[in-house]
Amino acid sequence: MRHELSKSTYMRGLKCEKCLYLNKHHQNLRDTLSSEQEAIFEQGTNVGELAQELYPGGADFSPASYYDFGPSIKATKQAIAKGTPVIYEAAFLFNGVLVAMDILVKSTEGYKAFEVKSSTGVKDTYVKDAALQAYVIRNSGVSLEDVSIVYLNKKYKREGKLDITQLFKTESIWDQIIPLMDTIPEKIEKFKTLLKSSNAPQNDIGIHCQQPYSCDFTGHCWKNVPVYSVFDINNLSVNKRFDLYHSGYKTLDQIPSDYPLSNNQRLQVKSEIDQTVHIEKEAIAAFLDELIYPIYHIDFETMSHAVPQFDGASPYGPIVFQYSMHIQESIESEPIHREFIGEGNNIDPRRKFAEKLILDAGTHGNVLVYNIGFERGKLNALISLFPDLTMELQAIINRMKDLMVPFQSKWYYAPEMKGSHSLKYVFPAVAPDFEHTYSGLTIQNGSTASLVYSQMAEGTYKGDYDKAKLDLLEYCKLDTLAMVKLLEKLYLVSK
Numbered sequence: 001m002r003h004e005l006s007k008s009t010y011m012r013g014l015k016c017e018k019c020l021y022l023n024k025h026h027q028n029l030r031d032t033l034s035s036e037q038e039a040i041f042e043q044g045t046n047v048g049e050l051a052q053e054l055y056p057g058g059a060d061f062s063p064a065s066y067y068d069f070g071p072s073i074k075a076t077k078q079a080i081a082k083g084t085p086v087i088y089e090a091a092f093l094f095n096g097v098l099v100a101m102d103i104l105v106k107s108t109e110g111y112k113a114f115e116v117k118s119s120t121g122v123k124d125t126y127v128k129d130a131a132l133q134a135y136v137i138r139n140s141g142v143s144l145e146d147v148s149i150v151y152l153n154k155k156y157k158r159e160g161k162l163d164i165t166q167l168f169k170t171e172s173i174w175d176q177i178i179p180l181m182d183t184i185p186e187k188i189e190k191f192k193t194l195l196k197s198s199n200a201p202q203n204d205i206g207i208h209c210q211q212p213y214s215c216d217f218t219g220h221c222w223k224n225v226p227v228y229s230v231f232d233i234n235n236l237s238v239n240k241r242f243d244l245y246h247s248g249y250k251t252l253d254q255i256p257s258d259y260p261l262s263n264n265q266r267l268q269v270k271s272e273i274d275q276t277v278h279i280e281k282e283a284i285a286a287f288l289d290e291l292i293y294p295i296y297h298i299d300f301e302t303m304s305h306a307v308p309q310f311d312g313a314s315p316y317g318p319i320v321f322q323y324s325m326h327i328q329e330s331i332e333s334e335p336i337h338r339e340f341i342g343e344g345n346n347i348d349p350r351r352k353f354a355e356k357l358i359l360d361a362g363t364h365g366n367v368l369v370y371n372i373g374f375e376r377g378k379l380n381a382l383i384s385l386f387p388d389l390t391m392e393l394q395a396i397i398n399r400m401k402d403l404m405v406p407f408q409s410k411w412y413y414a415p416e417m418k419g420s421h422s423l424k425y426v427f428p429a430v431a432p433d434f435e436h437t438y439s440g441l442t443i444q445n446g447s448t449a450s451l452v453y454s455q456m457a458e459g460t461y462k463g464d465y466d467k468a469k470l471d472l473l474e475y476c477k478l479d480t481l482a483m484v485k486l487l488e489k490l491y492l493v494s495k
């Protein structure tokens with residue numbers, strides 16, 4: 001049984017017609033999925049299966065192969081004819097459009113549909129894709145009474161066994177779907193005609209490439225956008241970025257001198273054109289004067305799960321699992337290194353993390369972090385979880401200072417930072433000759449670290465466990481070592 005469109009291809013068409021066309025005729029141009037994206041899809045599948053427990057004992061018509069929905073469509077039809085009370089992955093084909101509904105539940109007059117999402121709210125795109133599903137299901141002869149989105153309740157806090165009824169929220173979107181229903185046939189015909197065309201539509205790049213989600217043909221369509229472009233201007237609105245781009249200004253040196261930019265944006269542009277480093281000695285010196293030694297350079301790593309794994313955790317709530325710390329007794333002294341990493345294997349790392357941090361962080365001197373909101377937020381979460389450690393953890397928060405400030409404020413700005421104040425850009429720009437670099441590491445960024453440890457925590461990590469642990473320690477250690485180097489540089493330039 002062939003179909004011309006599916007829910008996902010229809011949604012591509014709504015986002016961008018070129019995206020729909022390329023997906024059908026030029027699959028080879030699609031970006032490769034990163035392991036982080038694959039993990040997100042996997043989490044979605046797990047959430048879907050868990051939500052089935054809200055309506056247990058259903059007949060599951062998941063296809064044996066995603067290339068052949070024929071048997072699923074036939075089985076769904078027969079099950080509905082028999083009045084089967086609950087159906088999972090109910091498949092329908094109408095007017096060349098294939099859809100599969102996560103859960104169908106028999107009601108007095110017909111069926112109610114439940115589409116499961118692994119997010120924490122109802123988004124506009126969910127309403128549009130559910131409208132298509134409702135259109136196909138109704139036209140397949142099913143009396144559909146309601147469509148709801150089942151999503152994760154971010155206020156749910158796990159205590160012991162998962163409480164499925166609290167983990168999920170269900171919201172009817174029937175009233176939002178009905179007005180969209182009449183517009184669907186026209187769109188379906190338009191997309192079908194487009195797919196039969198011999199040429200791809202010539203849509204230009206635009207906000208639609210990133211919203212409501214990032215397109216997987218970005219590598220292809222954006223290939224003419226320079227590596228460092230007007231899209232990298234710090235804090236410039238998306239509309240202004242596209243305004244510049246579509247006016248023919250792609251690189252920073254092409255921007256007209258009278259184009260409205262903030263002082264820091266203008267500084268970024270000027271620094272790129274002149275290839276000069278901008279330094280505000282007095283502001284940096286004032287920042288350094290306030291520091292109290294010993295300095296504890298600290299960096300945390302976190303993971304988050306759609307379905308909370310540990311007590312006290314919520315959907316997507318960050319869980320600290322690792323820290324690195326470099327301690328400097330004085331400006332000149334060699335840093336001493338301390339670190340912590342959880343045990344993985346489904347063991348909650350947070351209590352041991354907090355206790356070792358309290359021991360390692362001493363009682364006086366500043367605790368230096370890079371982006372204070374992140375580390376402070378995690379310590380506050382630990383305080384809520386372990387009220388008996390409030391005094392010690394609060395004392396660490398009170399000693400915190402943010403090393404990001406001089407770079408975010410552009411008191412120190414080098415063209416190599418490319419408008420970013422992230423440590424991954426600032427460190428190589430400030431210490432280009434330092435022997436250790438992120439590119440030399442197996443784990444090179446926080447999202448990979450988070451993914452690797454998440455899998456270790458769940459027991460699904462497929463690589464060498466001990467090696468992965470060492471890679472994580474190396475990665476986090478470089479973050480705090482980078483902070484030591486940044487501080488060193490600030491002292492140097494402030495004189």
Ligand code: SF4
Nearest residue numbers: 016019209215217221
């Ligand atoms: S990258 Fe942008 S222009 Fe290209 S297909 Fe995707 S949404 Fe369309």
